[in-house]
Amino acid sequence: MNGLETFFSDATTFLPILLRGVVVTIGLTASALVASLVMGMAWALMGLSKSSAPRLVSRLIINTVRGVPIIVQLFYVYFVLPELGLQMDAFIAGALGLGLAYSVYQAENFRAGFASVDPALIEAAEALGMSERKIFVRVVLPLAVRVALPPFGNTAVMLLKDSSIASTITVAELTRAGQLLAVSTFKNMSVYTLIALLYLAMSLPLTFAVGQLERKFARR
């Protein structure tokens, strides 16, 4: 059998196992993405606050989280928090840890978006008598999102790839499933080629989807 035939025969055996990992990777990435958006919006809004205390806390969180490697953050959530009495399932620890790590990048994306909104448009809305909440929802947010979307797409793809770090805290996502296969079969080439292709099969549609969103929001 030549190399290509071996690869295809391995693929039929390995794919069902790896696809279970793909499902976990997608679930983990989606959960971490939502967590990062919620926390990131919180940091960004605190950063916009009129009083200095929330601004300071926001800066502190962003600089601290950004300065610690993601793998250390995951270890902290999964191994250290239980010692402090906060035990959680590996998947949840992974989603929260990745969410926190990525929240600071989301916060910076949002901040750039908010900073891009022309204050004159906020004045126009004020002059119409709009409430602060309405101004945020109707004017500031849609215009900020438009600017934040392209970097957001970048962040989302990075998060998808970095979800593989959760393999180090026993989450049975794609990379972990592949490692287990590779050490038990010694078929490194087939396994890691399949893993790479499967990540691409997820990241390319994600990039495309964000591109579509950009187009939708960019309508003049």
Added chain:
Amino acid sequence: MISLKNISKSFGSTMVLKDVSFEVARGEVVCLIGPSGSGKSTILRCINGLERHDGGEILIDGQPLSPSTLRAVRGKVAMVFQRFNLFPHRTAAENVAEGPIHVLGQPREAALDRARALLADVGLGDRCDNYPAQLSGGQQQRVGIARALAMSPRAILFDEPTSALDPERVGEVLKVMRKLAEQGMTMVVVTHEIGFAREVADRVLFMDGGRIVESGPAKAVLANPTQARTREFLDRVLNPL
């Protein structure tokens, strides 16, 4: 309808308004003229609370302007901006209907229908579904005027509404404003268009250095100014060479 009593205002240590008092009666058109930095725009921004005045009192329909009455006042006094300030992510009709829907709580379809009618009134009946970036400056400013009208205001403040326009586009906006004046709208207009002030305004206030230097019937002030500073300004504006 609008009454300012001894208004003062500083930015830091710079006093930009010094003891400014005047009244605007219902249906009256008042033009504020004067050099840049004389405080004209600041006055307008104080009247609808975009800037907070430091001293004195502003009354709108007898109601004093304060943080608690701010939103009620803004319902009565609409504003048209020099740089239009249209919402770039909404169509012309959506821009006009934004206030009625989200401030006055009108039903969406009814508000959009009225928005289209108002846009037709300012000559933009065929532009309702265009985004601001697809419109010329003059068209955008007419959308801005329709957006102000949609709030059914008792008065409209115009902050240099034609200063950002191509010379060829100024007329189309001034015509709409003249029509409003003829319909009895109360208007306070900051402008450099002396011709418009002469033709349309009931009264002209000339400002310099944060004070009202001279005021009176438009034709009198513009044709025979009594103050040397007013004469100097008008001479420079009317005979720039």
